[in-house]
Amino acid sequence: MTPFTPATPPADLRRALLAWFDARGRDLPWRRGPEGARDPYRVWVAEILLQQTQVVRGLHYYDRFLAAFPDVHALAAASEDAVLKAWEGCGYYARARNLRRAAQHVAAEGFPSTYDGWLALPGVGPYTAAAISSLACGEARAVNDGNVRRVLARVHGEERPTEAWVQARADALLDPARPGAWNEAVMDLGATVCTPRSPHCAECPLAAACAARASGHPETYPAPKVRPAVQDVHAVALLIGDEERAVLERRSGSLLGGLMGLPTEPLAAGEAAADALARVCARLGARPGPLLGQVTHTMTHRRVTLHVYAADADAPRQSVAQAALSRLDVKALALPAARRGSLFAG
DNA sequence: AAAGCGGGGTG
DNA sequence: CACCCAGCTTT
16 A cells, blocks of 8 residues: 655555545436546536536536426527526526527537537636536546635645646646546545535545645635625615516626516615615606515625515516526515514414 | 625535 | 635626
C-alpha cells in the first residue's frame, strides 16, 4: 500500500478515488449508459438543472422535466411558458429560458461533440461544457465546481484558492483514461464525504493525502467567500380575484423575468404603502380594497416584503394553477386562505 | 473583477 | 443566522 503524503503522485490519488467511486458512487438517473458516452440530452438537462442546485432537489425536477420534454425536439417545440412551468420553484429561471433557446439551435444543427461546441450554447459555461463533453463525448476536460474547489483546496491545504488555481489543479489531476468517471468521482466525494461544514474524513479515500485533514481543521478549507449584504426591498401587490383566478402580469427584466405574478409597485425608501397602492391602482384602473397582509421572501441577495392588498378591476383573470409563479407570488396568493384559517383558529 | 440571479438545506 | 449548492451572464 502506498503511503499517502501531501505530495502523493496523481496516479495514486486517481487509483484511490476511482476505486472508491466504483464502489460508492451515487446512482443517479442522468448516469445511465456507457461511461464517457452518455445520452447528451439527459446529461445536458441535468447539468443545467444542477447549477447552484443541490442534487436531492434536482432529482425531483429532473424526472418531471424529462417526462414533459423527453427529447431535444420536444423541448425545442415547447412554449417558453410550458418550460418555465416545469421549472417553477427551482429558481434562476434564466437557466430554463436559455435551455429552451439552446434546444432550438441543437434541434436544427445537432448536438455539439466537443467542449468548444457546447460552450457556444447559451447557458453553457466552462463547468457545464467540461461536464457534458467528458460525460457524453469522452473528452478529457476537468470540471471546476463547488465540490472540486473544496476537495482540491483541502487536499492541497490551500485556504484561498483562485479559480485559475482550482482549474490548474483539476487539469493536472484529471484521469485521462476515465475523464467522465473522474469528474463524477470528485463531485461525489465533495457532495457526500468532503462536505462543507462537517467532512467525514474517516470515510475518505484521500484522507491520508489531505493537507487540510493533517491540519486538524479540514472544515476551515477553503475560507468562506465574502458575499454582498442582503438588501431589504418593499413593494405593494394587488390581488384582483382569488387564489384560483387572478389578474397576473408577466414579469420582465432579470429578476424573475418571464414568470407571471401579481401586479406590483415598488415602495421607495420611507414611502407610505398607500402611495404605491395608489400608483398601481391608477395603472390598472383598479379600486383598492383592504390590506390582506404581508409576506416576506428571501432570495439570497435581497429580502422582499410584499404588502398585499385586495382590489377590484374590470380586467381578465387568469388561471393561477396554469401560470409559472415564483415562490413570492405563491405566498402572496395564499394570504386569503391563511386569513380564513386564522379566523377559525380564533 | 464584481454584481446579479432563487430557493432551500445544513450546522 | 451564516454559509453553501454539479454556475452563467452582464456590467
